[in-house]
Amino acid sequence: MKLWAGRFQKETDQKTNDFNSSISFDSRMAREDIEGSIAHAAMLGACGVIDKDEAGKICIGLEQILRDLESGALQIDPSAEDIHTFIEGELTQRLGDAGKRLHTARSRNDQVALDVRLYLRKQCDALSGQLRDLTQVLCKKAAGYAEAVMPGYTHLQRAQPITFGHHLMAYAEMFLRDLDRLRDARKRMNFCPLGSGALAGTTYPLDRGMTASLLGFDGPTHNSLDGVSDRDFCMELAAAVAITMVHLSRFSEEIILWCSWEFKFIELDDAFSTGSSIMPQKKNPDIAELVRGKAGRVIGGLTALLTMMKGLPLAYNKDMQEDKEAVFDAVDTLSMCLTAFVPMVETMKVLPENMRRAAARGFINATDCADYLVGKGLPFRDAYKVTGSLVAYCIEHGRTLEDLPLETYQAFHPLFGEDVYEAISLERCVNGRKVLGGPAPENVRAESERVLALLSACEEQPEAVPGGELWL
Known part of the structure; x- marks a missing residue:
């Protein structure tokens, strides 16, 4: 039976029922709906709104429904309007009038707002755990390759020497901020809307x-209209997930480049690659490509949420039923991507010799050559021009800065001496960048330890809500 039966004189058209139904996607909130209902019943009994013994029966009945759902003894009816209707109907069938009293002082509006918060709170915790795992893998791998020189790029052109460890730690920093965003989203969603009613609260005590x-929860929401009619907590979580997916997508793009023959900086494990149906030599980075593609899907979900909410007057509107599919798909997609991405990164083979060869062929020590002249007293702008002329000469004659004879250097400027070769050594270029945030190996190792310590210090999020029997 419909929860809103009584006002209507005829049955709803079946096509309307199908269009209106949300059971196909909100059934995943069955546990959260039951947890919320148990808390509501316990409170009603404690406040004397319903008989305390009846409240106890309701809680026990709900716990049994949850056990039956999880054991498979009870199957969710796909023809039910939503998960809330299904659970209340099942409870009423088992308890009779006692089951009908569960909805006292409650609307589906505050019930749904509660269930979504409870569900997404758990998803924040689960995603945070996966992100911590990925960041730990990056930190450990970065420490292991703190001295592996590679070219750093701007505009996808070789720019300056860095190390592979330094590059990995850049992503560790991004994912650390993503963790902060998830924690912030969780903190702001952690207020309970139950008691807001349909929009104006209730006269019950x-x-x-x-x-x-x-x-x-950290406390109840403070405005009944706001409690039922905003979904900024969904939008904020979807935004945090979308930003994380952007970071994963950028990392995926680099992995795709690095494992190509044009770069060959890494090789993905066979377990995380695929082949071609026609070209036997191919080894494709499909996981990274899928992650890159799925980022667009998550960004689309965020856009859908923002667009859905932007024109809605207070309070609840049926448009808001669209919140769940978008945000559920976003968290599902990120979780699925991380499940495959973490072991892919952990098992990839790094080829530091290829990185070092690429670093030697791009004049990425030109800035250090200019800095050498600055150290001899030449103004930087003059040093920049001299070094640029040297690079042009090398390109024209097929040389590198490392193999130019000293006479050539001195022909461009007399301040050059034998010590220039040490100054432009790639290892010296990297090791000398000890400024905070720089790629010196000691910095990379220290940063890896710092981030690992931060991850270890992260307190685990609150445990799942205890069973109703503890509340009575």
Whole structure:
């Protein structure tokens, strides 16, 4: 039976039922719906809104429904309007009138807002765990390749020498900020809307603080209209997930480049690559390519949420049913990507010799050559011009800065001496960049230790809400 039966004199058209139904995607919130209902029933009993014994029966009945759902003894009816209707109907079928009292002082509006918050709170915790795993892998691999010289790029042109470890730690920093964004999103969603009713609260003497505490929230929401009619917590989480996917996509693009024959800086493990149906020599980075592609899907979900909400007057509107598919798909996609991405990065083979050869062929020590002249007293702009002329000469004659004879150097400027060769050594160029944030190996190792320590210090998020039997 429809929760809103009574006002209507005829059955809803079946096509309308199908269009209106959300059971296909909100059924994943069955546990959260039951957890919220148990807390609500316990509060109603404690406040004397319903008989305390009946409240106890409701809680026990809901716990049994959850056990039956998880064991498979009870199957969700796909023809139900939504998960809330299904669970309340099942409870009423089992308990009779006691089950009908569960919805006292509650609307589906605050019930849905609660369930989504409970569900997404758990997803924040799960995604944070996966991101921590990825960041730990990057830190450990970075420390192992803190001295592996490679070319750093701007405009995809070789620019200055860095190390592979330094490059990996750049992504570790990005994912560390992504973790912060997830924690922030979780913090702001962690307020309980239950008790807001449809939009104007209720005349029943509820203890909203009790319900919030039982469910592990930081407190109740403070405006009933806001409690049921905003989904900024969905948008914020979707934004955090989209930014994380952008970072994963950028990393994927580099992995795709690095494992090509044109770069050959890494080789992906066979377990995380695929082949071609016609070209036997191919080894394709399909996981990285899929991650790169799925980033667009997540960005689309964020855009859908923002667009769906932007024109809605207060309070609840049916448009808001569209929030779940978009944000659920976003968190599902990120989780799926991380599941494959972490072991792919962990098992990839690094080829430092190829990186070193590429670094030697791009004049990426030109800045250090100019700095050498500055150290001899030449103004930087003059040193820049002299070094640029040297690079042009090398290109014209097929030489590198390392193999130019000293006479050639001195023909461009008399300040050049034998010590120029040490100054433009790639290893010296990297090792000398000890400024905070620079690629010197000691910096990379220290940064890896710092980030690992931060990850270890991250407190685990609150445990799942205890069962209703503990609340009565």
